[in-house]
Amino acid sequence: MTSSLFCPNCGRRSEGGLCAQCFLERFDLVKCSSILGAKICTTCGSFFQDRKWVECDPHGLAISTVRSQLNINPAAEDVHVAFEPETLGEIMRVHVHVDAVVKGMAASKDVDVDVRIERESCDRCRRIAGGYYEGIVQVRAENRFPTSEERSRCKEIAAAIINQKSDRMAFILDIRELKEGIDIYVAPIHAGKQISKAITEEFGGKLSEAAKLAGRRDGREFYRVSFAVRLPQFLVGDIISLGDHVIDIARMGKRVVGRNLKTGAQFTSDVDDLGGAELLCHRSDAQTTVLTMVQDDEIQVLDPDSYEPRTLPRPAFLKAESGAEISVVKTRKGMFVLPEN
């Protein structure tokens, strides 16, 4: 059988069949279609991969699209694949270089695959466009309207909580500014719960929630939850009367911390125990005047409007000496020296 000693293709000597070189030339190390498709969200830039939308960079998307469609010949061993993506307008061309060992011989192959980008809306952007939400965080305040600082801080808290969540279906649909407060429309329900809890932890106040049937979705009853946040009536820097006391509020949260301006003693209370308290004025209403005399339990100051000398009990925190400038507030409960901040 002389024919088996020569390669049928090139005629060189061979141990039967094709010689090593002709075998490698005909060996299909890698197969892949030269054009593949990938979906990208028009609005947010998310990618559709493995039947779900994900966040990744365009090159990462092109590489994983090609990788998932690449067929390496199972006869190849010790396979190394390198991908080099290149953006060409709406196409990403991926240069693929494969190194392997086939029947003990080194083999390599280069292929180019074009990944065509199709644009559509992702699951999250479709929900947002459709006005979808599961909860409303309604921020209001007790016997007043929330301040602009409180409003913007609530929005910051909401955005931070949404950004922290790994759930890509968590989003803020809308924030509505109302005279009496703000309404933050969110999904999912859990995000609304976290936002409203974080707001009351920071500001104090009350939180209640109510679920309401909003219809059916995918054959199941669909509920929306309102989280009603009621910020406390008083703010840091408010000076309030509470029974016989006049309190300068220094910190507001679940616990209220301040200073009793009549005695100078530290004041702490649960926010719920401020019932019946009334706002007298704010620290920003303070006026500067001169301390004209200091005694053990009495001081004399000039009335900042009439310059008449006034005698007041000496608050424990007052360290200034006579002649010093101090801050006072005039309220309907009398005039009080303010502790320095």
Ligand SMILES: [Zn+2]
């Ligand atoms: Zn040959």
Ligand SMILES: [Zn+2]
């Ligand atoms: Zn999107």
